[in-house]
Amino acid sequence: MSWALLLALCALLLLAVQLLRFLRADGDLTLLWAEWQGRRPEWELTDMVVWVTGASSGIGEELAYQLSKLGVSLVLSARRENELERVKRRCLENSNLKGKDILVLPLDLTDTSSHEVATKAVLQEFGRIDVLVNNGGRSQRSLCLDTSLDVYKELIDLNYLGTVSLTKCVLPHMIERKQGKIVTVNSLLGFMSVPLSSGYCASKHALRGFFNGLRTELATYPGITVSNICPGPVQSDIVKNALTEEVTKSVGNDGDQSYKMAANRCVRLMLISMANDLQEVWISDQPFLSVAYLWQYMPTWAFWITSKMGKKRIENFKSGVDADSSYFKFFKKKNS
Template identity: 85%
Template sequence: MTWGLLLAVFALLLLVVQLLRFLRADGDLSLMWAEWQGRRPEWELTDMVVWVTGASSGIGEELAYQLSKLGVSLVLSARRANELERVKRKCLENDNLKEKDILVLPLDLTNTNSHEVATKAVLQEFGKIDILVNNGGRSQRSLLLDTNLDVYKELMDLNYLGTVSLTKCVLPHMIERKQGKIVTINSLMGVMSAPLASGYCASKHALRGFFNGLRTELATYPGITISTIYPGPVQSNIVKNAFTEEVRKSVGCEGDQSFKMATSRCVRLILITMANDLKEVWISDQPFLLMTYLGQYMPTFMLWLSSKLGKRRIENFKNGVDADSSYFKPLKKKHE
């Protein structure tokens, strides 16, 4: 066997191995490398002050629990003060934090006039903000023709403008210190789009554009990291609390979540992103991760495929069936 043939066989085997790794991956290649060879959250995030919005449920709640095990000082924000107190009590059960290490700070992202006061309250309590995690927001489950325009305004006010406003309040402090991390939990719908969520997709695409632009503005501050994280379907209340055709009407039930990624796994990958200062990461099981790559590199094909899958999604919605699970459930993969 010649050297040329040996190299060809080796290259083919390497390609097959990489393909198998990708099919089993639940994050983009840079994130998977960071998980394998990168810095550990347990080394990098201790003794920091972390402000988490949307901390009363879902990803934000799980972030609070995992961060509390790292010995950080926590600021927990959301609209529901009673739920924040519940999360705080559970964080204290880890014995890594004391009462003084957790500040419950109720916050309405749509009330932008309160953001400056809230920022000052955090600085008065802890003296600094090392990491801001923009996690607050709501999703949508309704068709455009059935949906009031007020729903679209509310989605932009909450998901986009609320996040921009809070970031704008915290950023001067980080610039003064010449260090800090602004981490925004976006969605794969900020990279792609899907029916029943046109307003939600618009707000998430807007966030992507905003933070990509802000990152370039901060090029002279290398100590400030802008990280945008795009999770796929994750076990949470996001669908249950989603807007429908009217502002004051929500879905009210979550549906089947068995095909979605475990929240604990998603949050672990978010912490790895923070520890390694990754700029943009995709977190999702297959087939959603593959679909995102196709959308990035084969957009015309992906738009054709999305139109086919979208018809089924709309049919499920109209029939009262969970929009996604009936045809993605066979492909599910759970992380313990």
């Protein structure tokens, strides 16, 4: 066998291995490389002061649990103080933290007038803010024609303007110290779009644009990093709490969670991205991860595929079943 043929076979084998790894991947390739060869959260995040919004449930709640085991000082914010206290108790039960290491700070992201006061409260308690995790927000499940304009305003006020406001309050402190991490839990829908979530997609697109722009303005402060975390479907209450056609209505049920990524795996990958200061990461099981790559590199194909999938999504929604369950179950069945 000639050397040329041997090299060609090795290249094909390597390509096949990488394709198999991608089909089983639950994050973008840069993130998975960092998981394998990068810095560990256990090395990089210990002893930091981390402020998490939306900490009363879902990704934010799981993030609090995993961060507490790293020995960080935590600030837990959301609107429901009783749920924050519950999360705090569990953090204390499952870690070596003491009560003084966790500050429960109720916060309404839409009440931007309260953000400066909240920031001062954190600084008074801990003296610094090393990491701000912008996780608070709501999703949407309704068709554009049926949806009140008030719903779109609510999504922009909460998901976008509330996050921008809090970031602007924390940023001067980080600039003064010339260090800090601003981590925003965005979504794959921050650069993709699907039916039933036009307002949610708009708010997440806006967040991505803002933080990408902010990163360029902070180029002279290399110690301050800006990260966009873009998860796909994750097991949480996000569908249950999603707005529908009126601001007074929400979906009210969890839907099918079986096809979604477990929150603990999503958060672990988030921590890896934070430890390695990755600018943007995609966290999702297949097939959404592949669709994300199509949106990034082959948008014409992505529009066509999303339109096909979107028809079924709308049909599911109108039938009262989980919007995404059918094609996710099909994919898992074919690849199990």
